Structure formats: C-alpha cells, structure tokens
Amino acid sequence: MLITISREFGSGGRELGKRLADALSIPCYDNEIIHFVAEQGGFDSNFIAHAGERSMKAFYPGTIASRLMVQPVNSLASLKIEIVSAQQKILRGFAESGDCVIVGRAADIILEDFRPFNIFVHASMASWIERTLARQHDGENLTAKEAERKIKEIDKHRASYRSDFTQTKWGDKANYHLCINTTDIEIKKIIPALVNYIRIWSEKEKG
Amino acid sequence: MLITISREFGSGGRELGKRLADALSIPCYDNEIIHFVAEQGGFDSNFIAHAGERSMKAFYPGTIASRLMVQPVNSLASLKIEIVSAQQKILRGFAESGDCVIVGRAADIILEDFRPFNIFVHASMASWIERTLARQHDGENLTAKEAERKIKEIDKHRASYRSDFTQTKWGDKANYHLCINTTDIEIKKIIPALVNYIRIWSEKEKG
Numbered sequence: 233m234l235i236t237i238s239r240e241f242g243s244g245g246r247e248l249g250k251r252l253a254d255a256l257s258i259p260c261y262d263n264e265i266i267h268f269v270a271e272q273g274g275f276d277s278n279f280i281a282h283a284g285e286r287s288m289k290a291f292y293p294g295t296i297a298s299r300l301m302v303q304p305v306n307s308l309a310s311l312k313i314e315i316v317s318a319q320q321k322i323l324r325g326f327a328e329s330g331d332c333v334i335v336g337r338a339a340d341i342i343l344e345d346f347r348p349f350n351i352f353v354h355a356s357m358a359s360w361i362e363r364t365l366a367r368q369h370d371g372e373n374l375t376a377k378e379a380e381r382k383i384k385e386i387d388k389h390r391a392s393y394r395s396d397f398t399q400t401k402w403g404d405k406a407n408y409h410l411c412i413n414t415t416d417i418e419i420k421k422i423i424p425a426l427v428n429y430i431r432i433w434s435e436k437e438k439g
Numbered sequence: 440m441l442i443t444i445s446r447e448f449g450s451g452g453r454e455l456g457k458r459l460a461d462a463l464s465i466p467c468y469d470n471e472i473i474h475f476v477a478e479q480g481g482f483d484s485n486f487i488a489h490a491g492e493r494s495m496k497a498f499y500p501g502t503i504a505s506r507l508m509v510q511p512v513n514s515l516a517s518l519k520i521e522i523v524s525a526q527q528k529i530l531r532g533f534a535e536s537g538d539c540v541i542v543g544r545a546a547d548i549i550l551e552d553f554r555p556f557n558i559f560v561h562a563s564m565a566s567w568i569e570r571t572l573a574r575q576h577d578g579e580n581l582t583a584k585e586a587e588r589k590i591k592e593i594d595k596h597r598a599s600y601r602s603d604f605t606q607t608k609w610g611d612k613a614n615y616h617l618c619i620n621t622t623d624i625e626i627k628k629i630i631p632a633l634v635n636y637i638r639i640w641s642e643k644e645k646g
Binding site for chain 1: 559561563610613623628629632633639644
C-alpha cells in the first residue's frame with residue numbers, strides 16, 4: 233500500500249499524512265526524504281530542501297546564482313536533472329521497501345507505476361491562514377496578509393516543481409483518487425474513515 | 440444532514456447518491472425534483488428535465504425555438520428566471536423538510552445557506568465510457584466514440600446550467616468537501632467509509 237499526499241500549504245496535508253501512516257502502522261516520508269537525498273547525492277541539504285519550493289536564485293544569491301551568471305540555462309537544467317534523478321531514485325527506494333505514505337515531492341507522478349493511492353488536501357484561504365498563523369516559529373510574527381502572501385508563493389513553487397516531472401496540473405482533481413477539503417474538518421477525526429476508504433480501494437487493486 | 444452530489448456524466452454519481460441515502464435512511468432527490476418542479480410550475484416536464492443538460496433550441500425546435508425567433512434574448516432570459524426560481528423553491532422545500540441527498544441541479548449553491556456537505560464525483564474518460572455503454576437503453580447502440588461525444592456534451596451543459604446560478608466553476612474542487620474519483624472504485628463498497636466521514640463532518644458542524 234503506497235499512499236501519496238499532495239497538498240496546498242496550510243491545509244494540514246502533512247498532519248493528515250502522518251496520522252494516516254500512524255493509523256496504518258507504516259512509515260511517513262516527508263522531510264526525511266529530502267535529507268536522505270541530500271546525503272546520498274552530496275547536495276547541500278538546505279539547497280535540496282528548498283529546490284522544490286523556491287526559485288534557486290532566491291536561495292543561492294552568492295553560490296548557485298553566480299554559477300548561473302556564467303551558464304544560466306545549462307547549469308540550471310543539469311542541476312535540475314541531477315535533483316530529479318536523485319529524488320526519483322530515493323522515492324523508488326522507499327516504495328520498494330514496503331508500504332508507506334509520502335508527502336509532497338510529486339510522488340504521485342514519480343511513483344505512478346506503483347499504482348499509489350493519491351490524495352490531494354486543500355482548504356479555504358481563511359483556513360490556511362489560520363493554520364499558518366497557529367504554527368509560526370518563534371520569532372516569526374506574520375500578519376494575516378503576510379501569511380497569505382507566503383502561502384501563495386509556496387504553492388506557486390510547488391506547482392512549478394511538479395511541472396519539472398509532468399504535464400499534468402498540480403491540484404487538478406483528475407490526478408487524485410480523493411480530494412479532501414479540510415476547511416471544516418478536524419483532521420484526526422477523519423482518519424478512520426480514510427483508512428477504511430483506502431483499504432477498500434486497495435483490495436479492489438489486489439483483486 | 441443535507442448532502443449534495445455534483446457529478447460528471449458516467450462517473451456513477453447518481454448511484455453513489457442513492458446508495459448513500461439508503462445507508463443513511465434518508466431520501467435521495469434526483470429526477471423526482473424535476474418532475475415535481477414541472478407539476479408545480481406548469482412547465483412541460485420534458486422541457487424541465489432537459490433544461491439543465493441541453494440547449495433549449497436543440498430540444499424544442501418547433502415550440503420554444505420558434506418563440507425565441509421573435510424575442511430571442513428576453514424570452515430565453517425570462518424562461519430561465521422562471522425555471523431557476525421554481526427550482527430554488529422546490530429545493531428549499533426538500534431541504535427544509537428534513538435530511539436528504541440531492542443529486543445535481545446545482546443544489547450545493549442553491550442551498551448554500553443550509554451548509555450542505557458537498558460531494559463531487561468524477562472518473563477517467565475511459566471509465567465514463569465503460570459505464571455509459573454498460574447502461575445504454577434498449578435500441579441505443581453507441582460506439583465508444585459516440586459515448587465520449589455524448590458525455591462531453593452533457594457535461595458542457597451541466598457546467599453551463601451551473602453558471603446560471605453562480606460564478607464559481609463547476610467541478611472546481613474548492614467548492615466541494617470531497618471529490619471522489621470513481622475510476623478504480625466499486626461504488627457500493629465505499630459507502631460505509633463515506634457515511635463515517637460525513638457523520639464526523641456533521642458532528643463538527645453541530646458542535
């Protein structure tokens with residue numbers, strides 16, 4: 233059983249993935265993947281962590297960006313290929329090692345041939361802002377307006393990350409088995425119903 | 440508990456609505472609504488039945504269409520207003536009379552202030568075609584190609600029907616609590632999980 237979670241920032245998709253994995257007693261891979269990739273591939277982990285969500289230049293003004301100044305197109309392209317190939321290798325490794333939940337990283341597309349159960353988690357902007365403000369780091373003091381800007385920016389980069397792998401659109405319901413709107417929902421409470429749903433689907437797949 | 444089902448043609452949304460209503464022991468309104476409207480409003484029931492799914496001209500070449508030849512815009516507009524207003528009245532009547540499932544008719548929007556649980560049911564084109572061919576009427580002998588054309592046409596008119604009521608887009612996941620992809624799913628098997636999910640949501644709403 234392989235479950236992928238794609239999510240809008242602030243929708244609680246990561247929480248949903250972790251709780252689902254707990255309920256199924258299987259591992260949930262999220263940031264762990266990224267660090268693993270970083271170690272395997274010899275990449276700077278901060279770079280890898282953000283490659284999917286920010287533009288490279290914004291994160292590496294002094295290093296990558298300066299390399300890009302010399303050979304902008306080729307360097308960027310070959311760097312992306314390296315990352316994509318490393319991530320594919322790692323994701324496949326996880327999928328092959330047993331049942332698991334993978335949050336983000338376009339795992340639904342990369343692991344398509346494993347026939348995963350694909351969930352998209354979304355919520356209303358009001359609900360995103362509420363969740364984002366509730367889980368601010370110490371010292372971070374975003375206003376609602378700033379939170380909204382941050383959410384939009386991160387989602388834009390998630391969509392663009394996805395487009396490195398596939399022509400299918402991020403968040404298009406046709407690509408997922410279930411799209412869950414968490415706006416009015418307490419995530420932990422829906423887990424039993426989800427487990428039930430996924431088990432039924434999974435039996436059908438086996439049969 | 441008010442549940443609305445919007446669906447792509449051939450996705451099994453109507454079956455899902457009926458089974459869900461059975462499991463909850465509440466009524467499911469689908470074509471019944473339309474006939475009821477037709478009787479109440481004094482409309483020709485065949486006209487009402489198709490107003491949401493076909494262009495009026497295509498269905499009424501000799502009657503409505505000829506009226507439209509005289510005053511095309513106003514007649515069409517006032518006819519639409521009459522239908523919309525009659526449907527709103529009927530739908531509200533159903534919602535006020537108790538828990539129920541309503542399939543189609545933009546009930547999610549029309550009954551928005553009842554805070555319904557809104558489901559969108561969709562499936563891959565291959566799966567639509569399979570379902571559509573499986574449930575052909577006697578004498579109907581569609582090819583897969585013809586079925587695809589029919590499906591696209593009906594969905595186009597459903598989307599356009601919706602646009603009489605609202606600016607929000609038909610099938611946009613943001614408007615629904617749950618989007619269910621029935622491509623790999625035997626509908627009757629997922630009903631218990633759905634009932635569970637909706638009960639959790641409904642408790643949250645009450646609490």
